[in-house]
Amino acid sequence: MPEPDETDDTILRALSKDSRISNADLAEKVGLSASSCWRRVRALEEAGVIEGYTIRINDARRGLGFKAIVHVQLTRHDPEQQQVFIRAVRHREEVRACYATTGQADYHLHVTCADIDAYNRFLEQFLFRIPAVSSAQTNVILRSVKD
Missing domain, CATH: 1.10.10.10 (Winged helix-like DNA-binding domain superfamily/Winged helix DNA-binding domain)
Incomplete structure (x- = not known):
């Protein structure tokens, strides 16, 4: 093309x-x-310029009113541990996007849940159980300026 x-x-x-x-x-x-x-x-x-077609879903109307950006640091950076982390987050519905980044955090997750309790369960029962995860810092999304 x-x-x-x-x-x-x-x-x-x-x-x-x-x-x-x-x-x-x-x-x-x-x-x-x-x-x-x-x-x-x-x-x-x-040509792959258009990769597909999708819909936009109103999360609040689905009962998913809690959104956060989670900055994740890994304990070590060997490829095997990174792949374990990546495979785990790819299969979680709460994780809308995951970016490997430069800077202090290794990954940034866009997470959507029903509420703070559901988010706490996500952290305790999922994220902190991944062996490679050292720490996570959360920034709660107050409102969307541009999606």
């Missing part, structure tokens, strides 16, 4: 706002014929 151009960027912005938009409406929005628009979207998918 050639380098994405301004039209591709317009398509991507439109799809990121509403991934359920019909091809006809998308084509009209970006100023292309429906067939040309479909070919461009398909090329973006095949």
